[in-house]
Structure formats: structure tokens, C-alpha cells
Amino acid sequence: MERPIAEKAGLGWIGKHSLLLDKEAGSWFFLGELFIDLPLPTDSPVDNECGKCRACITSCPTGAILENGVIDARRCISYLTIEYKGVIPLEFREAMGNRIYGCDDCQLVCPWNRHAEISRQQDFQRRASFADTNLAVLLSWDESTFLKNMEGSAIRRIGHEQWQRNIIIAMGNAPFSQNYIEKLQQIQGKSELLDSHIEWALQKQMGQVPMKLDTSIHTKNQRLIRIVKKGLPRDA
Numbered sequence: 164m165e166r167p168i169a170e171k172a173g174l175g176w177i178g179k180h181s182l183l184l185d186k187e188a189g190s191w192f193f194l195g196e197l198f199i200d201l202p203l204p205t206d207s208p209v210d211n212e213c214g215k216c217r218a219c220i221t222s223c224p225t226g227a228i229l230e231n232g233v234i235d236a237r238r239c240i241s242y243l244t245i246e247y248k249g250v251i252p253l254e255f256r257e258a259m260g261n262r263i264y265g266c267d268d269c270q271l272v273c274p275w276n277r278h279a280e281i282s283r284q285q286d287f288q289r290r291a292s293f294a295d296t297n298l299a300v301l302l303s304w305d306e307s308t309f310l311k312n313m314e315g316s317a318i319r320r321i322g323h324e325q326w327q328r329n330i331i332i333a334m335g336n337a338p339f340s341q342n343y344i345e346k347l348q349q350i351q352g353k354s355e356l357l358d359s360h361i362e363w364a365l366q367k368q369m370g371q372v373p374m375k376l377d378t379s380i381h382t383k384n385q386r387l388i389r390i391v392k393k394g395l396p397r398d399a
């Protein structure tokens with residue numbers, strides 16, 4: 164609703180990625196509105212400046228941008244990581260990479276965002292809890308730490324389980340890490356939703372075990388690698 168209103172109000176045009184764009188500000192802004200009954204002068208809409216560019220369409224990792232600025236939300240990583248509560252379909256997991264909350268790829272590639280100014284709003288700057296961290300540390304936050312660290316942030320609304328689900332997928336997509344494997348195993352058995360993603364992430368991690376490390380890996384892990392390679396359930 165907000166984009167067509169903003170477009171009619173002359174704030175920019177709706178780009179092929181479906182977001183509102185302005186020549187100076189690019190698309191790095193949110194939309195908000197005031198409902199008032201003052202007789203203000205009306206502005207004219209601006210021209211659509213996308214031209215022949217299709218960068219957002221061709222760069223979307225999951226092919227979620229259809230023609231005419233329509234997004235297939237079921238394919239969009241923003242929807243999958245933020246709004247979708249269930250098991251992430253297998254076909255999107257690799258494409259999600261290490262995005263654990265939302266996605267901005269279609270905006271990152273947009274030429275109109277090249278010169279857009281970075282927000283000076285303090286609340287949009289990186290929080291201390293995200294400085295010098297890694298996926299293993301983020302996964303190890305218990306629910307109260309997650310809620311405390313994300314106070315006042317939109318991330319808080321996805322809840323702890325969904326937060327962990329998204330991090331688990333990112334760990335599956337990460338380069339081989341013995342530390343990640345151990346952290347993933349430590350949280351197995353706590354939730355059905357998480358377990359189904361942990362199985363997948365472990366398979367992805369084990370699939371890239373460097374041969375020279377094989378001997379130093381704990382026996383439990385070696386057993387798991389054998390089981391996963393044979394495609395058997397873990398306790399078979």
C-alpha cells in the first residue's frame with residue numbers, strides 16, 4: 164500500500180525490484196505516512212528511470228523477482244528469513260547463503276543506490292552485540308540473551324527459534340568448521356524444526372571435510388560422517 168501512495172505523491176518511482184526509488188536517495192529508506200486533513204498542494208509523480216536495467220532481476224539469488232515489479236514472496240529470502248515460520252524448502256537453502264535476517268541483494272546491485280547516503284540514525288548503526296562475532300557465537304545465545312540483545316530491533320519479532328533456524332542454514336553454507344559442527348550437535352534434540360535444519364547443515368559441513376583432517380576428527384563425528392554419507396537416519 165505504501166509504495167503506490169508514495170509514487171503518486173512524487174517521492175520516487177517503483178523499480179523493477181518493487182521498491183520505491185529516488186534518484187538521490189536510491190531505495191535505502193523506509194516509508195511512513197501521516198493521515199491529516201489539511202488541504203496541501205499535490206505533487207506530480209516522477210518518471211520511471213529503470214530503463215533497460217535488469218540488474219535486480221538477474222542478481223536475485225532465488226529468482227524471486229518476476230516481470231513488472233512483482234515479487235514471488237514465497238521465493239524471497241526476506242520473506243523466508245523474517246516472515247516464514249516453518250521448514251525452509253531445500254531448494255532455497257543454499258541460495259540463502261549467510262543471510263540470517265532479510266535480504267538486500269536487489270538493492271545492493273541497483274545503480275541508483277551507488278551514491279545513496281548512509282543513514283546517520285544511531286539506531287541503524289551496527290550494535291555492539293554484532294561486533295567481532297561469528298555464527299557459532301550467535302547460535303549460542305540463549306533465548307533471554309537473544310531478547311536482551313535485540314531489544315528495540317525488528318529482529319526481535321522473529322523469535323529465538325527462527326533466529327536459530329536461520330543461523331543453522333548459514334552454518335551449513337559456511338566453509339568447513341569443526342567448531343560449527345560441534346555447536347550444531349550441541350543443540351540437537353531441542354526442537355523438531357531446528358533438528359531438520361541441523362541434519363541438513365551437518366551434511367553440508369561433512370560433505371566438505373578436508374581429507375587431511377579426517378584423522379583428527381573425533382570418533383563421534385567420524386561415525387556421523389559415515390552415516391550421513393550412506394544417507395541413513397542418524398540413529399540407524
Ligand code: B12
Pocket residue numbers: 164165166167168171180181182183184190191192193194195233234236239241242246264265266267269
Ligand atoms: C508484504 C511486504 C513484503 C513482502 C512482499 C514484498 C513485495 N514486494 O511484494 C516481503 C516479506 C517479501 C517483503 C520484503 C521486503 N520488504 Co517489504 N513490505 C511489505 C509490506 C508490509 C506490504 C506490501 C504488500 O504486499 N501489501 C499488500 C499488497 C496487496 O499491496 P501492494 O503490494 O501495495 O499492491 C496493491 C496496491 O499497490 C494497490 N494499489 C494499486 N494502486 C494503488 C494506489 C493507491 C493510492 C493505493 C492506496 C493502493 C493501490 O493494488 C495492489 C494490488 O492489490 C510493505 C509495507 C506496506 N504496508 O505497504 C513493506 C515494504 C514494501 N517493504 C519494505 C522493505 C524495506 C522490504 C525489504 C527490503 C526488507 C529486507 N531488507 O529484507 C524486502 C525487499 C524485498 C523486495 N524486493 O520487495 C519497504 C520498502 C521501502 C521502499 N523504499 O520502497 C516497505 C514499504 C515497508 C516500509 N514501510 O518502508 N516485504
Ligand code: SF4
Pocket residue numbers: 180222223224225226227228234238239240241265266267268269270
Ligand atoms: S530481497 Fe533478496 S530474495 Fe528478495 S527479491 Fe530482493 S534479492 Fe531476491
Ligand code: SF4
Pocket residue numbers: 178179180181184212213214216217218219220269272273274275
Ligand atoms: S536494479 Fe535496475 S531494474 Fe532494478 S530497480 Fe534498480 S534501476 Fe531498476
